[in-house]
Amino acid sequence: MxxxxxxxxxxxxxxxxxxxxxxxxxxxxxxxxxxxxxxxxxxxxxxxxxxxxxxxxxxxxxxxxxxxxxxxxxxxxxGRELTNTLKGLPTGRAWRLTVGVSDALPKLAVYRLIEPVFRLPEPVQIHCYEDKADRLLAEIAVQGVDLVLSDTPLTPASGAKAFNHFLGECDVSVFGSPGLAATYRDRFPRSLTGAPFLLPTGNTALRRSLDLWFDANGISPNIQAEIEDSALLKTFGAGGAGLFVAPSAVAGEICRQYGVEVLGRIETVLERFYAITLRRKQQHPAVTAILDHARDGWL
CATH class of the missing domain: 1.10.10.10 (Winged helix-like DNA-binding domain superfamily/Winged helix DNA-binding domain)
Structure with missing residues (x-):
C-alpha cells in the first residue's frame, strides 16, 4: 500500500x-x-x-x-465542521464514540449499557455497528472502534492487543407468546420437552450454555429455528413461532416491547457481558462512563 x-x-x-x-x-x-x-x-x-x-x-x-x-x-x-466553522456557523461538535456490538447480545441490555453516555455533560455522537464478535475484534485491533460489547471475552489466541472488562452476568428466563406461554407454563421446565423453541446459533456462548442445561435436565425441545441476531429471534418469538430465552434482568422490557410472557426462570444458565478496549486505562469519557456504570451494578 x-x-x-x-x-x-x-x-x-x-x-x-x-x-x-x-x-x-x-x-x-x-x-x-x-x-x-x-x-x-x-x-x-x-x-x-x-x-x-x-x-x-x-x-x-x-x-x-x-x-x-x-x-x-x-x-x-x-471537513464539514471545518467549513461551518470558517463560515461562522455552529458545528455542534461532539465527542465521537464508535461501538461494535456483537449480534448475539440482547439489544435491550446493550441500550442499558450505553444509556449513561446520553447523560454526560459533553455531547457525544454514538456510532453503533453490529457484527459477529470475531470481526468486531479484528476492527478494534486497527482502531476502527472505541469499544466492543460482546458475550465472550477476548482470548489470547485472537492475537489482538486489547483488554477485557467484565460488565456483569445474569440468569435467563423463557419467554413465549401468550398462547404458547399458556400451553407450556405448567410443569416448567419439564414442559419444555417437545415444545417449539427458537435458539441462538451454536457459535454463541448462550447456546452452548443452553445445550448443557438441556442435556443435564433431560429436556429435548423441538427446535424450530436457530437465529443469531437476538432482536430477530425475539421478533419470531413474538409472532408465536416458538419459545425463546433472554436475560431475566430485562424481562419486563421484553414483555412490554414484544407482547410476550415469562414461562419460568433458568437460574443456572448465565448470560455474560464484556467490554473490550484497546487500553486498560480509559481516556474516552464515554467509554469511562459505560465501564463505571457497569461497576455500579446496571443489571
Whole structure:
C-alpha cells in the first residue's frame, strides 16, 4: 500500500459506500459512472485489498472496506465542521464514540449499557455497528472502534492487543407468546420437552450454555429455528413461532416491547457481558462512563 492516501479517491469511495451503489453515488457527485468506477479501482489497487463485494444490486463493504469507511466518515464529517466553522456557523461538535456490538447480545441490555453516555455533560455522537464478535475484534485491533460489547471475552489466541472488562452476568428466563406461554407454563421446565423453541446459533456462548442445561435436565425441545441476531429471534418469538430465552434482568422490557410472557426462570444458565478496549486505562469519557456504570451494578 502506498504511504499517502489520495483523498479524492477516498471521497469517491465514501460516497459509494454510503449509497451502496456506484450509480447513485455518481448522481450525488454529478460525475460519469466510468470516472468513479475507474477511480475506485485505482484506490483499491493503492490500498492493496478489495473494498466492496456485490450482493444483488448492492455494493457491500468488505472487512477492509468497513475499516476504511469508518475513518473516511470521520474525516469528511470533520471537513464539514471545518467549513461551518470558517463560515461562522455552529458545528455542534461532539465527542465521537464508535461501538461494535456483537449480534448475539440482547439489544435491550446493550441500550442499558450505553444509556449513561446520553447523560454526560459533553455531547457525544454514538456510532453503533453490529457484527459477529470475531470481526468486531479484528476492527478494534486497527482502531476502527472505541469499544466492543460482546458475550465472550477476548482470548489470547485472537492475537489482538486489547483488554477485557467484565460488565456483569445474569440468569435467563423463557419467554413465549401468550398462547404458547399458556400451553407450556405448567410443569416448567419439564414442559419444555417437545415444545417449539427458537435458539441462538451454536457459535454463541448462550447456546452452548443452553445445550448443557438441556442435556443435564433431560429436556429435548423441538427446535424450530436457530437465529443469531437476538432482536430477530425475539421478533419470531413474538409472532408465536416458538419459545425463546433472554436475560431475566430485562424481562419486563421484553414483555412490554414484544407482547410476550415469562414461562419460568433458568437460574443456572448465565448470560455474560464484556467490554473490550484497546487500553486498560480509559481516556474516552464515554467509554469511562459505560465501564463505571457497569461497576455500579446496571443489571
Amino acid at each position: 502506498q504511504e499517502r492516501i489520495n483523498y479524492q479517491h477516498l471521497f469517491y469511495f465514501w460516497h459509494v459506500a454510503r449509497e451502496a451503489s456506484i450509480t447513485r453515488a455518481c448522481e450525488k457527485l454529478h460525475l460519469a459512472q466510468p470516472t468513479v468506477s475507474g477511480q475506485l479501482a485505482v484506490f483499491e489497487q493503492a490500498i492493496g485489498d478489495k473494498l466492496f463485494f456485490k450482493s444483488g444490486r448492492k455494493l457491500l463493504l468488505t472487512d477492509t472496506g468497513r475499516v476504511v469507511f469508518h475513518y473516511a466518515d470521520e474525516i469528511f464529517t470533520l
